[in-house]
Amino acid sequence: MNKRNRLTLYIIVGLVLGIVVGYFANLNLADPKAFADKLSLVSGLFLRLIKMIIAPLVFATLVVGIARMGDAKEVGRIGVKALAWFILASILSLSLGLVLVNLFRPGDALALAGSLPPVGASSGVTAAGLTMKDFISHLVPTSIVDGMAKNEILQIVVFSVFFGIGAAAVGKRADPMIDVIDGVAHVMLKVTGYVMNFAPIAVFAAVTGIVATSGIKVLSTYGVFMGEFYIGIALLWIMLILIGGLFLGPRVLRLIGELKEPTLLAFSTASSEAAFPKTLEGLERFGVRNRLASFVLPIGYSFNLDGSMMYCTFATVFIAQAYGIEMTLGTQITMMLVLMVTSKGIAGVPRASLVVIAATLSQFNIPEAGLLLLIGIDHFLDMGRSATNVIGNGIATAVVAKWEGDLQAPMNPSADVAKAPLA
Numbered sequence: 001m002n003k004r005n006r007l008t009l010y011i012i013v014g015l016v017l018g019i020v021v022g023y024f025a026n027l028n029l030a031d032p033k034a035f036a037d038k039l040s041l042v043s044g045l046f047l048r049l050i051k052m053i054i055a056p057l058v059f060a061t062l063v064v065g066i067a068r069m070g071d072a073k074e075v076g077r078i079g080v081k082a083l084a085w086f087i088l089a090s091i092l093s094l095s096l097g098l099v100l101v102n103l104f105r106p107g108d109a110l111a112l113a114g115s116l117p118p119v120g121a122s123s124g125v126t127a128a129g130l131t132m133k134d135f136i137s138h139l140v141p142t143s144i145v146d147g148m149a150k151n152e153i154l155q156i157v158v159f160s161v162f163f164g165i166g167a168a169a170v171g172k173r174a175d176p177m178i179d180v181i182d183g184v185a186h187v188m189l190k191v192t193g194y195v196m197n198f199a200p201i202a203v204f205a206a207v208t209g210i211v212a213t214s215g216i217k218v219l220s221t222y223g224v225f226m227g228e229f230y231i232g233i234a235l236l237w238i239m240l241i242l243i244g245g246l247f248l249g250p251r252v253l254r255l256i257g258e259l260k261e262p263t264l265l266a267f268s269t270a271s272s273e274a275a276f277p278k279t280l281e282g283l284e285r286f287g288v289r290n291r292l293a294s295f296v297l298p299i300g301y302s303f304n305l306d307g308s309m310m311y312c313t314f315a316t317v318f319i320a321q322a323y324g325i326e327m328t329l330g331t332q333i334t335m336m337l338v339l340m341v342t343s344k345g346i347a348g349v350p351r352a353s354l355v356v357i358a359a360t361l362s363q364f365n366i367p368e369a370g371l372l373l374l375i376g377i378d379h380f381l382d383m384g385r386s387a388t389n390v391i392g393n394g395i396a397t398a399v400v401a402k403w404e405g406d407l408q409a410p411m412n413p414s415a416d417v418a419k420a421p422l423a
Contacts, residue, residue, distance in 0.1 A: 007196060008261050014204035015268050021204075022211025029212070036209035043209065043269070046202030049195045050274045053188055055148040057277060058298045059160050060185035065291025066164025067178045075165065075295070081403050082296045085396050086304040089240070093306040093392075094336045096236055097313030102332075104228040107321025151273075154302040161295075192277035196265075203268035210379045222377045229314060233384045236310055237391060244395040247402050251286075252395070254410060258282035259394045267387035270379055272301065275390045283394060287408040288401040296400050300393035307388025308353045311381060312339050315353070316360050319370030327364070335364060353385065354378060 025032050066075055101107075139158055141147035147155035167174040245252040259282050262275035269275075276297070283293040313336060320327050327335070339360060354371060361368050374381070401407040 007199065008264055010200035011203050011261075011264050011268055014200035014202075015207055018204045018207025019211055022208040023216055025208065025212035026215040032212040036213045039205040039209040039212075042205035043202045046195075046198050046205075047269065047271060047274060049198070050271070050277070051151050053192055053195060054153070054273060054276055055151055055156055056184060057188040057192070057280075058153060058156050058294070059148070059163075060181050060188060061280070061290060061294030062157065062160040062298065063164040063167065064178055064182045064185055065289075065294045066161060067167040067174065069164075069168065069291055072165050072168070075161065078292060078295060078400060078404060079299070082299055082396065082400050083303065085399060086300065089304055089306055089392060089396065090309055090340055092239060093236060093309040094313050094339055096232060096239070097310040098317065098332055098336060100228065100232045100235070101314045101317040101321075105321055106225045106228050107318045107323075109224065153298050157295075157298045157302075189277070189281070192281075196278065199265055199268075199274075203265075206269055214377075214379075225318070226377060226380060229311070229381060230384055232310055232314060233307060233388055236306060236388060240306065240392055240395050244399055247399045248395075248407075251410075252398075255286050255394060255398050256391070258286045258410075259391060262394075263387045263390045266390045267383045270382040270386050272305070272386045272389040275386070276301065279390055279394055283397055285411045286398060287410050288398055289406055289408065292401050292404065292406055293397055296397040297393055300396050301389075304393050304396055305385075305389045306392035307385035308356075309339065310388070311353050311385050312356055312360065315357055315374055316364075316366070319357075319361065319373065320364075320366045322370060322373060323367055325366055331364065335360060338363060353382070 025035050029035050069075060139154060141152065141155035141159060144156070144159045147159065167178055241252055241256065244255070248255065259279065262278035262282055265278060266272050266275035280290075280293055280297055283297065284290055313332075316335060316339075317327060317332065339356065354374065357374075358368055358371060360366075361370065398407065
């Protein structure tokens, strides 16, 4: 068993043990919440270690890749192709969520039960509506140091693109600097390997904490809603894989195999960010050149959150159904178009999907108190959303590479990506 497979196995073991220990703690400890708070230090530390890696890794790999492209037109062409895929994937995800929530109507059962939060109750989630002006202004950092400090991936991408194009324009005089940045990229990939050794422990701590606090009952109470949502996630995976297969052929299955570890990591930690470094490595092993993967993947983390977008339409209409509010087809399509804009650039926002839903509810006169129906189970739903975001971005990056005629033969499974040239 190679190192990657061992890590995957350890993560699965950590996930299962977390459920068992969390269930035991919920039943037997006098204060399971205090126990969960202590464990959150472990999972929180791991996520901080991951975030520590992301800014320098994105900057270094992206700058080196663009500088070695040496052609601003190529950067623009790849960017347009990536955005075209992201828009199509967004429409697919949002539409699937709408279709399924209208088909299953999960909110009707809660409406009949009559156990809804009062309309005026506060959810504790701050609605942060994002206008087009705010979104465009947010693209460009006032300071790259501030953007890196806050892990604003989109801002880091914008600065890195300009920096890389500038380095390419300077030519040979920039070569020594690019070599240094290339070295930084390889060091960060090696650091990623060290940090990932703690992943099984972090997964155990995170799952134990959430089960100890919420108990298994929360899963049975909302079991139907969660089951229907995960049916949607499964359908979205199938559709993305089939569409990816139209471009990649049978190799799309090899791609899913390469993304197995980061997808499991995202699912276990309920964090797409945690899987970013491993997703980048998996794409390179699949045959996507680093210069392209390091450009398309970070943009996807802001523009292509397929799982999160499907959840936004599914959850918003679910809340409306629970309160007996019927939304016409036209209203739902309008809501979908609003979510197309408000769901962009939210990757770094804590509980991002809830924030976007809160903003959407207020625009369509749906009680914000309905978020209280979701907060207790949001972690379990976020696990599926995060894993789907990884799959969606992995397929998107590979397809763009295929469009560019820049998809190479897969690397040897035992190859060390950290030693491969960033070309």
